[in-house]
Amino acid sequence: MIARPLAVALLLCVLAPARAQAPLTLVDDETTVATMGFDFVDGQTLLIENLELQIATKAPVKPILWIFRRGDEGPYPFLPIELAKDVVRLTRYYEDSGFPRAQVDYEVELDTTDNAVDVTFVIEEGPPRLIGEVTFAGPGQSSVQDALPPDIREAWGDFKRRTALREGARLDAFALVQLQSQTLSWLRNRGYAWADAGAEQFPDSTGLRADVRVKVNLGPQARIGAVTVEGDSSMSANVITRELPFATGDSFDASALAEGQREVFGLGLFQLALVDVAPEAVRGDTTVPVSVRVRRGPSRVLSAFTGYFSDGGITLRTAATHRNAFGGARQLGVNVEWRTGIASGIGGTGATSVSGGPIRDFRAAVPFRQPYVFDRRLSYTLQPSYRVRDDEIESSVQAEVANTLLLTLAPLRTAALSLTGRSRDLSRGLGIRILDAGRIDSPLTPFLPDTLRATTGVLGLDVAWGTLDDPLQPTRGYVVRPSLSVAAGDIAYGRARVAASVTRPIGARTTLVSRVTLGTLLSTGGADPDSVGDYVLFRDQLFYAGGTSDVRGWSSAQLGPKTFSVTPPALTAGVIPDPTLLTSSRDVNYVGVGGRYKASASVQLTLPLDALGPQWGAQVFADAGGVWSPSTVPAGALLRAGGTPADSSLADQLDKEGGLRVGVGAGLSYLTPVGFVAVGLGVKVNPSYLDLRQPARVYCGASIYADEPNCVSPLGQDETPGYVDARAAGVAFDPTVIPVRSVVGVGFLDAFLRRTQLYITIGQTF
Incomplete structure (x- = not known):
């Protein structure tokens, strides 16, 4: 047992640098x-996580927070x-990465108390090897371009100008493999099924500059021969082969084989789908x-x-x-899908529906x-559906039949033409429950629209056009989604909408994502x-x-013009509730009014978070948006029509809710097999008056939060009289008396909670 420690000590004495202090x-x-780390003498080019993959020495990772622990707990022996x-x-x-003069050393320090060492790799990268001239040559140094048919020579010239290798850039082994792969793909997509290519580098006398030569053997141009289907005798071969973008006699195209594989797998019938050159193919054959x-x-x-x-409580979807x-x-x-309303409003956040209970929403669809x-690029979907809706504004039943013809040219390049027949029924007797000053003094039902049953036909066109380098973790690309319906x-x-997003890398693992929606x-017609x-x-x-997918810092539909949804409880069975007899702050909520025009924009910077691991990332974002030309019904026809000073003053305040709003924030994300799971916090930069105040406090005043809550107090007894108090007293509502408070009741924390919004997303939503 003495021999091994002695050998270890001798090895360390020989190999360890003079700097070692252990x-x-x-x-x-x-x-x-x-601990294990890296010290870069003349700057860092390669990512630390890639360096860690090359070595056997490992060390425990100290978490920033206890909830972010990763990896196992050891052991981590020193070898x-x-x-x-x-x-x-x-x-x-480092040599393979283009640093021929890189020097790597290490330092080891021993803590005799814990019998543990701190290991530091000391790296001096040195100058990189740069790319010189890039050439392509056939057998015997012949010209590749001269050997190609005239109709694709110009395309070959464009390919050479767009290759991954640029003169003066750092030359690494990956770049050579990438160039070789790009060359083979280009040739095999143009009929050269048996093409071969190999990339070589020729360094100069200094070793810091190298010319690159790609040797190309074209072989004959080939055509598709017989197409056979194997593995499922129960399925008609025609069902599979009709999805292929090629047929016998077509010029060979490797990209068409890959597209055919995606199309066959996209049928949803198969666990495995492979489209490739048959094993019996003879190399060099023209078929x-x-x-x-x-x-x-x-x-x-x-x-x-x-x-x-x-709002909807426990939700079931099957x-x-x-x-x-x-x-x-x-x-x-x-x-x-059924939003049951069970356990809704935990923490007092849930709204009350028109019927007086929790919000419920039931949807059923039968797609064919x-x-x-x-x-093969066209598919058809017929989908009848049925919806029962009881939310904070309306109680309705809707039935529709949607017919959709989908054209799929490529991933993220689709066009859908739809024709939908829709019938909506608002005759359930529950009405539309938004603030109606003309009915606030009497226990009447909320207003009912003139048209209780509406039938509509909608013709729509939805297009997606773009490209992303990775659908789950994109670093480069764009997507434009215009939509038009009549x-x-x-x-x-007539309704038009367009959303566009652009993703660009600005570093090795840093991306900038921009988004615009109009x-x-x-x-x-006669309806308005x-x-x-x-x-x-x-x-x-x-x-x-x-x-979450729009302007963060605000919850869904809560940015911009809004009004009050008031749902008092029924005190006696069969008696229509009185809007002034509120006993809970949950009975008053904000609802978005909606506008004819919308514009929003977002910029997000995604950064690596190496301290937590390669799957972790951080986001910093700034969002802005607004809704313009809102419906005048809530503030005008329903509120100002009440005719009292309080009605007019509150309506004036509602009119100020519009305009451009800005939100900023940050978050963390974790990459999973289904995309990013992200959690973050958005902060309102310029919130509106209502954004900073609880709806029940504005509507009822402080009395709604008393030990015995009520919505109407005698004049002078409510320390912060709300709209209902002012209306009962026949005076104007004074918005300045309502403080910025939430249910917490702690100064700065109240203001913080009203200005912020927590968001959680799964998948690529940006």
Whole structure:
């Protein structure tokens, strides 16, 4: 047992640099690694997480916060022999990365109390090797361009100018492999199925500059031969082959094979789908047979989901799908979503519905999809659906039938033409419950629109056009999504919306994402959003702002013009509730009014968070947006029509809620197999008057938060009289008397909570 510690000590004495300060003779089999780091003498080019992947020496990662622990708890033995090998590994990695003169050393310090060492790799990168001339040559140094057919020579010249290697850039092994792969892809996408390419570098006498030569062997141009389907005898081969973008006799195109594989897998029937050159193909032949190999998955799929919304409570979602319901890969499904209202409003955040209970929303749909309509790129979906809605504004039933023809040219390049028939029923007798000053003094039902039943036909066009380098973790690309719809029937309108986002890298792992959204609504028939009887029919077509995917810092639809939704409890069965008899702050809520025009923009900087691991990231963002030309119904026809000074003064305040609002914030994200899971905090930079105040406090005053809450107090007895108090006294409502308070009641914390909004997202929502 003495021999190994002695050998270790001798090895460290020989290999360790003179800088090492540890008594290395005390290192034994029980010595562990406490910390491990890197010290860069002349600057850092390569990422630390990539350097860590090259070495065997590991150390525990100290979490920033206890909730962010990662990795196991050890052990982390100190192995001097592996440490010496790590120096060689890092040196080779730097050489492969384009630093031929890199020098790697290490320092070891021993803490005899814990019998643990601190290891530091000292790296001097030196000058990089730069790219000189990049050339392409065929056999015997012949010209590749001369060997190509005339019709693709110009495209070959464009390819050479767009290659990944640029003269004067750092030359590393990855760049050579990338150039070789790009060359092969270009040739195989243009008929050269058997093309071969290899990239070589030729350093000069200094070793700091190297010319690159790509040797190319074209082989013959080939065509697609027989196409065979293997692996599923129960499915007609035609159902599979019709999804392929090529046929026998077409010029060979490797990208078409990859596209065909995506199309076959996209049918949803197969666990595995491979489209490739058949094993029996003879290299160099001008005819290339293609094999399609599939493995069938389950035809019947049942999925279920449960979640929680502060307003809708426990939410249940289920979907049952038959992926080959009538043969031919046709799909039939049943989708159900139910916001039950159970346990809604935890912490006093839930709104009250028109019927007086929690918000409920039930939706059911039966989608049917035909995957092939005259062409593999066209599919058709028929979806009847039914919705029962009881929220803070309306109680209604809606039935619709949607017909959608989808054209898919490529991922993120689609166009959907839809024709939807929709019937909406507001005759359940519950009405529309937003603040109506004309009815506030008597226990009447909320107003009912003139049109209780509305039937509408909508023709829509939705387009997505863009490209991303990675759909889950994009670092470069753009997506534009224009949408246009025209409706006729009991309500008629034209609606247009466009959303665009651009992602650009500004560092090795840092990206900048920008987003813009614009929208406009034009009523074209007799119905008008400014009409009391028609307002609710336009509710889903007006534009709103705020929310996780819009302007963060505000909750959904809460940025911009808003009014009050007031739902008092019924004191006696069969008696219509009196809006003045409120006993809970939950009975008063803000609701977005909606506008005809919308504009919003966002800029987000995504940064790596190496202290927590390579999957972690941080975001810093600034959002801005607004809604303009809101409906005049809430503030005008319903509030000012009351005729009292309090009505007019509150309406004046509601008119000031519009304008451009700005939110800033930051968050953390973690990359999962389904995309990023992010949590963050948005802060309102320029909140409106109502943004900073509880709705019940503005409406009722402080008395609603008393030990025995009520909404109307005798004049002078409420320390902060609200709108209802002022109206009862026949005086104007004074907005300045309502302080910035929330349910917490602690000065600075109250203001902070009213200015902020927590958000959680799953997947790429930006």
